[in-house]
Amino acid sequence: MKAWRVNELGEPRDVLRLEEVVDLVPGPGQLMVRVLAAPANFPDVLLCRGEYQIKPPLPFTPGVELCGEVVALGDGVNRFAVGDRVIGNPSLPGGGFAELAVMEEANTFPAPASLDDAEASALSIGYQTGWFALHRRTQLRPGETLLVHAAAGGVGSAAVQLGKxxxxxxxxxxxxxxxxEYCRRLGADLVIDRHTEDIVAAVKDFTGGRGADVVFDPxxxxxxxxxxxxxAFEGRIIVIGFAGGTIPQPALNHALIKNYSIIGLHWGLYKAYNQQAIDDCHVELTRLAAEGAIKxxxxxxxxxxxxxxGLGRLGDGTTVGRIVFQP
Known part of the structure; x- marks a missing residue:
């Protein structure tokens, strides 16, 4: 099979090579899929650079989520059958930027019938992260104001739709x-171009001086x-990541004086601590997709x-919206 592989760490354009590799074989509790679509995610860029929290051994294939068709089952797999269309997270070091991938059964979910292959492939990490951030960690309420940074990116675009x-x-x-323009198509009520507009002034003007109740910051x-x-007073800043390259050093006295909360989210930890929450989230996301509320x-x-x-352009920050590769 063909697969993109990283043999040494660096920028995606420099280190990715499309190679012919031995076909994978699913082990116990695993299933093998023919990759139908795999989106580009910023963690894929960080994996190539060696800057992600997960560091698979070299050589590896990036691609942290996909939509695929099940072609083989390992021992003990009973939730899926050959021919099923599924989405989820492949098992590194064999990621989704390949013709075939292996997935753990626990990290695999039925693909929503309301979405095509490319759309379904992007429903996993970004929308799960957005849903956990807005509903489990910050408890966003109807009528509140949500501020989303990098709102045209992978997780940001999901947060815009989930907020609406x-x-x-x-x-x-x-x-x-x-x-x-892409952000307006997602449904945002106000779009701020940080290159030409004052974010703070625009938010305060839009909210009548109150400020944002929840800030989604990747x-x-x-x-x-x-x-x-x-x-805002009793506002919540949810920290998703540091795509800008700089990790803030928050002034905790400022959080005290202004009475706001700083909340962290590492979605991947739920796989270890609360897999049921991830399963329940997928059911909810499937329902929202079927209703047309998210896409x-x-x-x-x-x-x-x-x-x-494509990954190179994502790392450069020049892409707009979601990029999906379809073998």
């Missing part, structure tokens, strides 16, 4: 006019600092041969 589905007013922060750095200046908005559908360039 929850009845919130959503402000999306993006960088550039193309991303602003960026860190300056985005976090600006969030602390426009957070991954795919901006580029690319061939497997374009993985290195």
């Amino acid at each position: 589905a929850a009845g919130a007013r959503v402000i999306g922060v993006v960088g550039g006019p193309d991303k602003a 960026v860190g750095g300056d985005a976090y600092t600006k969030s602390t200046k426009c957070i 991954p908005l795919i901006s580029e559908r690319l061939a497997l041969a374009e993985v290195a360039d």
Whole structure:
């Protein structure tokens, strides 16, 4: 089979190679799928660089989520059958940027019938992260204002749609006019271009001076600092990641004086501590997709041969929306 592999760490364009490798075999509790679609995620860029919290042994294939068709079952697998269309997270070091991938049964879910292969492939990490952030960690309420940084990115775009589905007013922060237009298509009530607009002033103006009740921050750095200046009384800042490259050093006295909460989310930990919560979330996401309340908005559908360039552009910050590779 063909698979993109990283033999040494570095930027995706420099280290990814499309190679012919031995076909995989599912072990006990695993299933093998023919990859139908695999989206680009920022963790894939970090994996190539060696900067992700998970560091698979070299060589490895990135691609942390996918939609696939089951072609073989390992011993003990009873939730799925050959021919089923599924989504979820492949087992590294054999990721989704390949013709075949192996998945643990616990990390595999039925693909929603309401979504095509590319859309379904993007329903796992981003939407699970967004749902846990907004419903389990911050308890976003109808009528509240949600501020989403990097709102045209993978997890940010999911948070915009999930915020609207929850009845919130959503402000999306993006960088550039193309991303602003994409964010409007997602349904954001207000879109702020950080390159040309003052985020703090725009949020305060939109909220009548109150500020944002919940801030969804996958960026860190300056985005976090600006969030602390426009957070509402009893507001919640949910820390998702640090795509901006700088980990903030929060002033806890400021959180005390302004009476807001700083909350962290590491979605992957729920696999170890509360798998049932992930299963329940998938049921809810499937329901929302069937109702049309959420739908991954795919901006580029690319061939497997374009993985290195697509991930490179994602790492450069020049992509708009979700990129999905379809072997």
